[in-house]
Amino acid sequence: MLKCTINGKQYAVPEGASIIEAFKLAGESLAHYCWHPALSVAGVCRMCMVSIEGNPRLQIACNTMVTEGMVISNQSHAVKDSVKWVLDFHLINHPLDCPICDQAGECGLQDQYMMFGKYTPEMAMPKQRKRKVVSLGDRVVLDSERCILCSRCVRFTEEITKTHELGIFHRGDRSEIGTFNDRPLNNNYSLNTVDICPVGALTSKKFRFRQRVWFLKEKKSICPGCCTGCNIKVSYNSKGVFRVKPDCNPDVNGYWMCDEGRDLCEKTQSVDRLLKGMSKYGEEKWQEGPALKFAKQACDDLSALPSSSVALVLTAQHTCEEFEALIQSFKSKFKSKKVYYWVNRPEDFHKFDGLLLRGDRNPNTVGLLQILEREGFKSTWSELLSDLSSGATQGVIVAAPEFPSFYPDFSEKLYELSRAKVLTCLTSRPIKDRELLPGQRWLIPLKSFLEKEGTFINYRGVQQKLGTPLELVPDAMTLSDFARILSGDWLERQVEPLGSQNVINEFMKTPMRGL
Amino acid sequence: MFRLSKKGLEFVQSEMKRYETKRSAIIPALYCAQNENDGWISQDVIAHLSEVMELPASQIHEVFEFYTMFNKRPVGKNHVQVCCNISCAMNGGRELADHILKEFSVNENEVTSDGKLSVSRVECLGSCGTAPMMQVNDDYYENLTPERAVEILKDL
Numbered sequence: 281m282l283k284c285t286i287n288g289k290q291y292a293v294p295e296g297a298s299i300i301e302a303f304k305l306a307g308e309s310l311a312h313y314c315w316h317p318a319l320s321v322a323g324v325c326r327m328c329m330v331s332i333e334g335n336p337r338l339q340i341a342c343n344t345m346v347t348e349g350m351v352i353s354n355q356s357h358a359v360k361d362s363v364k365w366v367l368d369f370h371l372i373n374h375p376l377d378c379p380i381c382d383q384a385g386e387c388g389l390q391d392q393y394m395m396f397g398k399y400t401p402e403m404a405m406p407k408q409r410k411r412k413v414v415s416l417g418d419r420v421v422l423d424s425e426r427c428i429l430c431s432r433c434v435r436f437t438e439e440i441t442k443t444h445e446l447g448i449f450h451r452g453d454r455s456e457i458g459t460f461n462d463r464p465l466n467n468n469y470s471l472n473t474v475d476i477c478p479v480g481a482l483t484s485k486k487f488r489f490r491q492r493v494w495f496l497k498e499k500k501s502i503c504p505g506c507c508t509g510c511n512i513k514v515s516y517n518s519k520g521v522f523r524v525k526p527d528c529n530p531d532v533n534g535y536w537m538c539d540e541g542r543d544l545c546e547k548t549q550s551v552d553r554l555l556k557g558m559s560k561y562g563e564e565k566w567q568e569g570p571a572l573k574f575a576k577q578a579c580d581d582l583s584a585l586p587s588s589s590v591a592l593v594l595t596a597q598h599t600c601e602e603f604e605a606l607i608q609s610f611k612s613k614f615k616s617k618k619v620y621y622w623v624n625r626p627e628d629f630h631k632f633d634g635l636l637l638r639g640d641r642n643p644n645t646v647g648l649l650q651i652l653e654r655e656g657f658k659s660t661w662s663e664l665l666s667d668l669s670s671g672a673t674q675g676v677i678v679a680a681p682e683f684p685s686f687y688p689d690f691s692e693k694l695y696e697l698s699r700a701k702v703l704t705c706l707t708s709r710p711i712k713d714r715e716l717l718p719g720q721r722w723l724i725p726l727k728s729f730l731e732k733e734g735t736f737i738n739y740r741g742v743q744q745k746l747g748t749p750l751e752l753v754p755d756a757m758t759l760s761d762f763a764r765i766l767s768g769d770w771l772e773r774q775v776e777p778l779g780s781q782n783v784i785n786e787f788m789k790t791p792m793r794g795l
Numbered sequence: 796m797f798r799l800s801k802k803g804l805e806f807v808q809s810e811m812k813r814y815e816t817k818r819s820a821i822i823p824a825l826y827c828a829q830n831e832n833d834g835w836i837s838q839d840v841i842a843h844l845s846e847v848m849e850l851p852a853s854q855i856h857e858v859f860e861f862y863t864m865f866n867k868r869p870v871g872k873n874h875v876q877v878c879c880n881i882s883c884a885m886n887g888g889r890e891l892a893d894h895i896l897k898e899f900s901v902n903e904n905e906v907t908s909d910g911k912l913s914v915s916r917v918e919c920l921g922s923c924g925t926a927p928m929m930q931v932n933d934d935y936y937e938n939l940t941p942e943r944a945v946e947i948l949k950d951l
Binding site for chain 1: 838841842845851852853854855856857860861
């Protein structure tokens with residue numbers, strides 16, 4: 281450890297730390313644009329100037345290492361004056377139209393120029409005009425005029441994804457970032473460039489101009505898109521969920537997450553959801569009704585069957601707590617050992633894209649397998665199918681995957697399962713009629729990962745909590761809620777239907793617009 | 796589609812071995828390709844170089860866009876570069892460029908209708924002691940007057 285003094289206070293920092301890292305550790309603020317903890321040092325923005333005692337000239341903190349006994353300050357007049365002028369150079373060609381910029385409210389440049397009061401540029405020359413709304417692929421939009429050429433995005437595609445799409449072209453004040461021949465930036469991590477852009481140059485096609493950031497609240501959660509379990513921050517307000525950003529967790533995902541994972545947050549909107557309970561007898565039409573009432577009736581239907589003829593089918597897209605509750609309640613109710621599970625695409629299961637995304641598209645495979653092993657359930661899928669054919673199994677409870685798109689065999693499997701006399705499908709998505717054979721059918725709406733508490737265990741065995749739940753589909757329930765209904769000790773206590781105090785928000789009724 | 800000649804390919808490959816990193820060979824490779832592509836570099840050329848050198852096209856494009864020696868559009872048989880940097884400008888470099896453009900009735904960075912001549916203004920060519928000057932293809936012509944320059948170009 282090295283001793284150093286930062287703004288008059290003593291700190292000890294690890295050897296090899298740069299001054300900017302020492303400032304971070306000390307919790308002192310230091311303006312910077314080009315430096316990012318996960319990227320190489322570029323030293324181009326010149327904002328992190330500090331004065332070092334004994335050194336006649338100011339130094340940039342990102343590219344200067346701390347030495348023993350170093351006395352560093354960024355509060356001196358010289359530093360402030362330098363930063364002010366550097367800022368002025370950044371603002372020479374940067375439009376000062378913050379009120380109409382999508383980055384406003386979370387912009388590094390805006391923060392600093394407000395702090396230094398540089399409302400009017402001191403440059404008499406007209407600003408360079410550059411390309412405005414440039415589409416960089418399916419997800420990202422570039423505004424070259426707002427770019428301050430910090431090169432974070434360029435270094436991201438060079439060092440993290442190693443796809444090398446972005447570069448800085450032309451020179452001098454005509455420099456701008458772009459892709460060769462305007463090729464699309466269509467790698468699966470493209471939205472991370474939007475996250476690390478300190479200004480409004482790179483924005484997300486889906487999020488831009490949809491909501492002001494100061495009207496958004498943030499909730500931490502875990503991405504349900506694969507068994508990596510990236511930590512995420514979900515931005516939402518009363519009008520719905522607007523975007524997902526990665527939350528730094530060095531043990532799991534570092535600073536990044538994939539675009540596919542972000543897309544999943546959209547699929548929690550009500551257009552893609554089963555909103556009410558549904559039921560159907562034989563060839564009749566589907567009836568819609570309150571989930572709670574239908575769940576109770578479904579449980580009664582199942583209880584009417586011989587108790588050893590009921591089976592439970594699980595998928596690994598629910599929380600440990602839910603599996604636990606449902607299995608316990610199933611065991612005590614039916615005295616049956618018929619618990620089965622199925623996972624997505626076994627052929628892709630061990631794929632890995634080298635960065636984060638894994639072929640096992642279930643957030644909680646480890647959690648499910650642990651519980652099944654502890655309980656000693658070893659039944660195989662072929663046993664289930666033969667029991668269904670022979671009539672030894674007449675009732676099936678299915679905890680369907682939250683994202684059936686990851687289960688290409690979902691409709692096929694559901695069709696097989698619907699050979700049962702009574703099928704209760706707990707699902708967050710609507711089920712098409714043709715996926716089911718006629719019989720006694722119940723569909724109970726499930727909550728999405730944003731709406732429930734619980735634990736996912738990722739592929740490495742890291743247990744992660746989902747955080748405080750939101751309310752998106754008021755009628756939906758968790759597997760644990762269903763387990764309590766199955767045990768019959770819950771409905772009596774809860775007089776009010778689930779979530780009656782919550783308003784269905786108007787945003788949910790419209791699908792997300794593109795650019 | 797542009798393809799380097801066998802000789803060109805050999806040259807690029809030897810340049811790539813010459814430096815510590817392959818990126819250092821981008822400038823010689825671009826020069827070589829420009830010579831083989833009638834004096835200018837198209838997106839095709841960059842795509843081909845990116846394949847040959849196994850470097851991302853964006854990195855080659857960065858270098859290409861940075862330097863004025865690489866022509867972004869077709870040039871004439873004789874490509875004239877008139878220096879308009881400080882010494883030449885003080886000695887009439889800008890007027891020289893204007894005069895040539897007017898005399899051959901061609902716009903800057905464009906090619907005459909017979910395809911023989913193209914003119915561009917450039918920054919310092921390192922011949923400040925003999926200003927004003929111009930470069931025609933690889934040759935320097937120094938201590939020029941507008942009339943002398945036109946004479947030289949007509950004689951080419």
